[in-house]
Amino acid sequence: MIRPSTTLLLHDKFGRRISDLRISITDRCNYKCVYCRTGNEGALYGDLAFTDYLRMARVLVGMGITKVRLTGGEPLLRKGVVEFVRELSQLRASDGSKDGDPLDIALTTNGHLLAELAQPLKGAGLTRVTVSMDAVDPDRFARITRVPGGYDRVLAGIRAARRAGLWPLKVNCVLMRGFNEDQVIPFGMFAREEGVVVRFIEFMPLEEDRVWSPETVVRLEEILARMAEYRPLVEIPHARSETARRYRFDDGIGEIGIIAPVSHPFCGHCSRIRITCDGKIRTCLFSVWDHDLYAEMRRGASDEEMAEFIRGVVAKKEERHHIGEPDFVPASRTMVHIGG
């Protein structure tokens, strides 16, 4: 295994250290959320064998990746995901100064299959889980996911994850005007009652339906103002690389976060790269090209050659996104085909 020295850790040309890897293990999904997938298209790109993702992850961990998040599509649709987590958990992270820390392995899921899988995933070495949930009432939930009957399953999944000790447990809610902006206070109550961190995400132009406009975005200030009608919030200091601004309620019970890539971009502190389900590296959600790491593997590249390829790709990482600007060019893939 390649072991990073501090000089060999992955950095881009803007000096950002790349420590966070997201792997999409499928672009299939069983939900058709209005802000994400039309439902007319299923998987567009083929999945790789888990052994291929594992080799990519091993090389990248050797370059200083310390966090791996599995995503999709819906990652829990992939058979063998528990075993894959077990294999990943054997890798040891290194930031160049010391060796041997366990990798931080997280999962983003819609939660539909989580009730059955939370305990096995925890047993295999999963550290944390984030569940996407965009309403706290079953009818509204079905209107957003465009699949009936999911709400109770997702709630059961969240509770199973908590019982399994997958902690901290985060619930992501994309707010989209006309669908769920009135869910802010109900989610504040939910965070307090269920003991989860609810994070509101501003809607980004990464959906298949192409309905995004600046007016559809429910911005950070509006979310804060709506929540303040319920209870005062106190901001919690957060790490610069953290995507969410964090707040607790004034009585100390319950935490929420706001991820505001549209109104308050955090590209300057971005530490992420992504591998798509078909083995391409993406340096930004809004990239207009992919870099074919899997093709390098197929042509027989050694680990060192793969590392060299990755280094060249990371050097091209975009400085920032251009959402809402006149020169904005839509990403070459939508969210479900990148991995959120």
Ligand code: SAM
């Ligand atoms: N299926 C899993 C899930 O539902 O969490 C993982 C994949 S999903 C694409 C990952 C995350 O991206 C989810 O939290 C989802 O809400 C978010 N997402 C999808 N489309 C988005 C958009 N257009 N703007 C902001 N967030 C989006």
